[in-house]
Amino acid sequence: MKKNINTVLFILICIPFKGFCETDEDYRMISVSLGAGGFFANKYVANYYNGNPNNVNSILYVWDNPYFFERIRQELNLTPDARLQLEELPTNMRYKISTAVTVRFAFNLSLETSFFLQVTQVNLTATDIFTMSFRNTPGTSDRIYEIGRIWGKESRTMVDFGIQRRNELEARNWFWFYELAFNLTNTQVRENKIEIGSFRQSIINQGTYDPNLGFSSPEMPQTAIGIGLVGTLGWQYRVGSNASFDFGITTYLQDINLEGYKKFHTNFNLFVRLNFLTL
Numbered sequence: 001m002k003k004n005i006n007t008v009l010f011i012l013i014c015i016p017f018k019g020f021c022e023t024d025e026d027y028r029m030i031s032v033s034l035g036a037g038g039f040f041a042n043k044y045v046a047n048y049y050n051g052n053p054n055n056v057n058s059i060l061y062v063w064d065n066p067y068f069f070e071r072i073r074q075e076l077n078l079t080p081d082a083r084l085q086l087e088e089l090p091t092n093m094r095y096k097i098s099t100a101v102t103v104r105f106a107f108n109l110s111l112e113t114s115f116f117l118q119v120t121q122v123n124l125t126a127t128d129i130f131t132m133s134f135r136n137t138p139g140t141s142d143r144i145y146e147i148g149r150i151w152g153k154e155s156r157t158m159v160d161f162g163i164q165r166r167n168e169l170e171a172r173n174w175f176w177f178y179e180l181a182f183n184l185t186n187t188q189v190r191e192n193k194i195e196i197g198s199f200r201q202s203i204i205n206q207g208t209y210d211p212n213l214g215f216s217s218p219e220m221p222q223t224a225i226g227i228g229l230v231g232t233l234g235w236q237y238r239v240g241s242n243a244s245f246d247f248g249i250t251t252y253l254q255d256i257n258l259e260g261y262k263k264f265h266t267n268f269n270l271f272v273r274l275n276f277l278t279l
Contacts, residue, residue, distance in 0.1 A: 030279040031106050037250075037271035039100040039122045044265045045256045046093035046126035049152025049192045056222065056259050057192040057203045059089065059130070059150070065209055068201055072132075075197035076146055082136045090128035090150065098124050100269050112166050116179075120158040120269070123190075127151035130194070146196070150203075153190040158183060158252070160230050173239075177246075179232035187256050189222035228254030228264070234271075247272040 051059030062068045063086055073084060104118035130150050133143040162181020169176055193202050207216035234248020252267040 029108060031108065031275050031277045033102070033104040033106070033118075033273050033275050035102045035104075035271060035273035037100045037102070037269045039098045039124075040268040040270075041095040041098070041122075041124050042265040042267050043092065043094040043126075044263065045258060045261045046095050046152070047091065048189075048258050048261050049126050049150065050090045050093050050128065051130065051150055051192075051194065051203055052089055054260070057152075057205070059086070059194060059203050061203050061205050062194060062201050067209060067211055068199075071199050072196050075199045076132075076134065078134055079136050082134045084132060084134040087131040087133050087145065089130045093126045093128045093150075093152075095124045095126045098122050100271075102271070102273070104273075106164070106275075114164045114166075116160075116162055116164060116181075118160045120160070122156050122158070123153070124156065125151060125153050132196075149195040150193070152192040155188045155190055156256075157186045159185075162230060164232075166236065169235075173237055175236040175238070177232075177234055177236055177248075179230070179234075179250075181230035181232075183228040183230045183252060183254060185226045185228065185254055185256060187224045187226065187258060189258070222258070224257040224259070226255045226257035228252050242277050244275045244277070245272065246275060 048055060049057065051057065053060050063072075069084075073082070076084070078084060100120050100122040102118055102120040104116055106114045106116040108114040128150055129147050132146045132148065134146070135143055160181040160183050162179050164177055164179045166175045166177040168174075189204075191202060192204050193200055202219065204219045204222070206219055209215050230250060230252055232248055232250040234246050236244050236246045238244040248271060250269040250271060252269070253264055254267060255262055255264045
């Protein structure tokens, strides 16, 4: 999706108990769905990746390493007596809008009601800049400022268990619906890095570093299981007894539960999906 709001596609195959039919002969019990949406993640958790020394991942793992610090000085073309210092880390990092892909199974109890289980996968990137400064000549008052990039990547697998209620509109073949669900989210941190010129390095703790031997320990996996509630408002157009299109917005009230960032915040998913009815 890159930097623009991505177009949303959903293809779903849902599973009904008594549903999506205009007559008893059209009755379908099960449906299954696949799809994709535009996911807007709350910025609160994005600061997990800002390099703050109080975070699990800290820029000081790089900055306080003599070998890496010298590499940074070389990238900035500093003179031997120049004094380099870290000025400011980001405090308002944000996630880019990302594509969410969903698989869903629904059991229709009636034309109006169904229970569903859906799994949504979304990969998120939070990015920002930080600043450094130096004086090439000690004792001078003017400082020169430089900018570095910092970012984090994570994967979220969201599992929702819930109920959908549908109501017919006056326009033929059109319905509106709402959904309520319980959410479990498994979050995995993929990377957290900084970049200064051509120098790029992870700020996840890997122990001590030796230029000849590398790091003393591997990056430890950073994962979290969070919970939440889900609400959806949408509209449905029925193509026939075997298929329908849904589109709408889903709101997630979630605690992602990464260390140091354990509060409930809202995330949003704009979606379109195609439902195929079977059985």
